[in-house]
Amino acid sequence: MIKIDIQKELIGSNGTMKLDVDFRIKSGDFVALTGLSGSGKTTLLRILAGLEQSDSFISVEGECWQDNKKFLPPQKREIGFVFQDYALFSNMNVLENLLFVKNDLKLANHLLEITELSKLAKRSVNSLSGGQKQRVSLCRALMNKPKLLLMDEPLSALDPSMRTKLQDEILILHREFKTTTIMVSHDPSEIYRLSNRVLVLENGKLIKDGTAKKVLLKTSGSAKFSFEGELLDIIKVDVIYIAIIAIGQQLVEVVLSEDETKELQIGSKIRVSTKAFSPTISI
Ligand SMILES: Nc1ncnc2c1ncn2[C@@H]1O[C@H](COP(=O)(O)OP(=O)(O)OP(=O)(O)O)[C@@H](O)[C@H]1O
Numbered sequence: 001m002i003k004i005d006i007q008k009e010l011i012g013s014n015g016t017m018k019l020d021v022d023f024r025i026k027s028g029d030f031v032a033l034t035g036l037s038g039s040g041k042t043t044l045l046r047i048l049a050g051l052e053q054s055d056s057f058i059s060v061e062g063e064c065w066q067d068n069k070k071f072l073p074p075q076k077r078e079i080g081f082v083f084q085d086y087a088l089f090s091n092m093n094v095l096e097n098l099l100f101v102k103n104d105l106k107l108a109n110h111l112l113e114i115t116e117l118s119k120l121a122k123r124s125v126n127s128l129s130g131g132q133k134q135r136v137s138l139c140r141a142l143m144n145k146p147k148l149l150l151m152d153e154p155l156s157a158l159d160p161s162m163r164t165k166l167q168d169e170i171l172i173l174h175r176e177f178k179t180t181t182i183m184v185s186h187d188p189s190e191i192y193r194l195s196n197r198v199l200v201l202e203n204g205k206l207i208k209d210g211t212a213k214k215v216l217l218k219t220s221g222s223a224k225f226s227f228e229g230e231l232l233d234i235i236k237v238d239v240i241y242i243a244i245i246a247i248g249q250q251l252v253e254v255v256l257s258e259d260e261t262k263e264l265q266i267g268s269k270i271r272v273s274t275k276a277f278s279p280t281i282s283i
Pocket residue numbers: 009010011012013035036037038039040041042043044052
């Protein structure tokens with residue numbers, strides 16, 4: 001069990017905001033932390049890692065890492081940290097990056113095997129692709145068998161197919177090592193695939209806590225499909241109006257009446273939903 005009670009005054013572009021969260025995590029859980037930019041996600045991870053001062057109480061499996069008298073420095077906290085920008089030792093090869101954390105060749109080789117990096121063990125990390133670098137970073141974070149694995153948008157710089165591949169590897173590693181994990185992510189499909197619990201942070205406070213299905217599923221009432229998108233344009237064609245909407249990587253068109261166009265503003269976030277229930281799926 002991990003007990004977390006964090007209080008910290010943050011200074012943002014719109015003035016001060018208090019990061020104020022109090023929650024517990026069961027050992028072995030995979031928690032996704034999500035929320036708007038600036039809500040305090042990275043700061044929360046940094047406080048857990050001991051990289052940031054705060055008024056906090058943190059205890060991990062019965063050991064106090066931080067309270068009003070005690071502050072364990074980062075190197076004494078049994079954490080693994082995976083950053084978006086890899087943060088590898090660029091003067092070392094892949095294997096050296098892992099062995100630097102712990103001189104355990106058997107574990108290093110095992111991790112490299114799971115992440116299909118064995119053939120690259122002697123390669124300089126500078127010569128690797130983004131996906132390969134992030135795998136090394138993930139393996140390195142697991143070398144000291146941490147009690148808590150923290151990942152800050154680890155896959156956001158990768159293309160969609162590489163993301164899916166690394167998500168699979170993260171799942172395999174989580175099943176084997178059962179490391180309690182907190183991962184910051186903005187990607188609903190990633191959160192759904194990986195986590196068993198989702199926390200939503202807004203202005204420094206936890207506003208939602210539940211499974212991905214409960215927290216992220218946005219269909220409500222009788223709507224069968226519902227997608228959030230950005231209204232890019234409204235074009236008049238004869239007597240009808242067509243809205244051009246960006247949903248994820250795709251553009252879609254929706255026919256509107258003149259009345260509907262009056263309530264919409266180009267550039268705003270909108271929701272497209274339908275009650276029809278005869279979906280066609282193709283690949
Ligand atoms: N050490 C600090 N002291 C005071 N304020 C801070 C500190 N670190 C960050 N902040 C402020 O706290 C707010 C939250 O920042 P944070 O990086 O934690 O948000 P985030 O949810 O991770 O955002 P993003 O999704 O964009 O990465 C920001 O307004 C930031 O300027």
